Amino acid sequence: MSDNTTDDDVRTDGSGTGIVSPDDETPAWSERKERTQGLSRLTYEYFERARREDQDLRQESDYVERDVLAFPAWPHEMMRNIALTSFFVGMILFVSATLPPEMPNPANSSVTPAIILPDWYLYWSFGLLKLGPLNPDLSILGGTKLMADRTYGVLANVVVVGFVAIVPFLNKGSARRPVEQPFWAAVGMSGVIFSFTIAALSIKNLIPMDSHLLFDLTFLVPIVSATITYAVLKTMREGYMFDLNRRYYRLRPPK
Amino acid sequence: MADEFMKGFACLMIGGLGWMTIGGWYRTPSFEGAQITGEVTVENLTLYDQIGLFMGEAFFWFAVFGALTFWVLLPLASEFRTYLDERSA
Numbered sequence: 175m176s177d178n179t180t181d182d183d184v185r186t187d188g189s190g191t192g193i194v195s196p197d198d199e200t201p202a203w204s205e206r207k208e209r210t211q212g213l214s215r216l217t218y219e220y221f222e223r224a225r226r227e228d229q230d231l232r233q234e235s236d237y238v239e240r241d242v243l244a245f246p247a248w249p250h251e252m253m254r255n256i257a258l259t260s261f262f263v264g265m266i267l268f269v270s271a272t273l274p275p276e277m278p279n280p281a282n283s284s285v286t287p288a289i290i291l292p293d294w295y296l297y298w299s300f301g302l303l304k305l306g307p308l309n310p311d312l313s314i315l316g317g318t319k320l321m322a323d324r325t326y327g328v329l330a331n332v333v334v335v336g337f338v339a340i341v342p343f344l345n346k347g348s349a350r351r352p353v354e355q356p357f358w359a360a361v362g363m364s365g366v367i368f369s370f371t372i373a374a375l376s377i378k379n380l381i382p383m384d385s386h387l388l389f390d391l392t393f394l395v396p397i398v399s400a401t402i403t404y405a406v407l408k409t410m411r412e413g414y415m416f417d418l419n420r421r422y423y424r425l426r427p428p429k
Numbered sequence: 430m431a432d433e434f435m436k437g438f439a440c441l442m443i444g445g446l447g448w449m450t451i452g453g454w455y456r457t458p459s460f461e462g463a464q465i466t467g468e469v470t471v472e473n474l475t476l477y478d479q480i481g482l483f484m485g486e487a488f489f490w491f492a493v494f495g496a497l498t499f500w501v502l503l504p505l506a507s508e509f510r511t512y513l514d515e516r517s518a
Contacts, residue, residue, distance in 0.1 A: 276460040
């Protein structure tokens with residue numbers, strides 16, 4: 175070891191820990207170590223022991239690890255991209271050759287169509303414009319509404335989009351699996367279901383169901399699905415921890 | 430296990446694609462109305478038409494049974510085998 179090298183340097187030959195947090199948000203190993211209970215403790219021990227054993231193996235061997243930061247673009251990345259591109263181009267060619275779409279008469283721009291609908295991926299927003307029944311009649315104003323139904327619908331869009339934008343800032347935990355945080359998984363699940371039910375509400379004249387029932391189901395089904403998700407994940411937690419333990423001890427039986 | 434999932438998924442996708450294509454040829458009488466599952470309106474089926482209709486059925490059942498085999502039957506069999514092993518051990 176030469177003079178200008180100290181033990182504090184980060185090395186990749188397995189002699190140091192080589193662990194550097196990518197940013198200030200990511201908990202360091204020492205911070206993870208301070209979590210002393212439950213699933214976070216178990217996860218920490220699992221990965222820490224696995225990492226430690228890898229490190230010991232590397233130190234025992236005479237293999238010198240190259241200081242590689244990433245795979246080269248050619249051939250690794252290019253071959254993957256070519257494979258993916260070929261698949262999708264082939265799919266487009268196949269479908270357009272075997273199932274050519276019908277070309278109906280050109281649209282008449284001077285006549286309004288009977289049913290006006292946005293593209294399917296905007297149905298949820300269109301459905302939020304139909305929340306008029308939720309707009310309260312205020313008795314203090316003599317039974318009139320505070321704002322027009324159309325203003326209420328636009329405001330509902332602002333609220334929903336605002337909530338979706340806030341979600342990433344609400345929970346910055348380190349959990350990576352739904353089973354580790356059943357509550358937030360349930361919140362996400364209800365949002366997914368709500369996006370479908372509100373889209374179904376927007377085309378309520380095409381849905382073979384009583385429109386009042388459909389309106390109620392639009393809000394009830396997400397709550398029910400959130401409850402089911404929470405219950406299922408809460409039940410799975412114990413099995414998940416058991417499975418993690420069992421897999422660990424099967425791979426590395428205690429000495 | 431991931432391999433088994435991918436095999437079943439491949440069966441489902443290949444079978445579904447073939448079924449969809451042949452359904453689009455023979456079982457879609459018009460753009461508006463029944464799609465892929467409609468009645469066969471072609472009269473005087475030639476040999477090629479009959480082969481095509483047969484292939485459509487074959488693709489459909491390949492999708493169903495392929496996915497069932499790799500997602501349900503084979504995992505069930507392996508679970509049963511491990512259960513028997515654990516019991517005899």
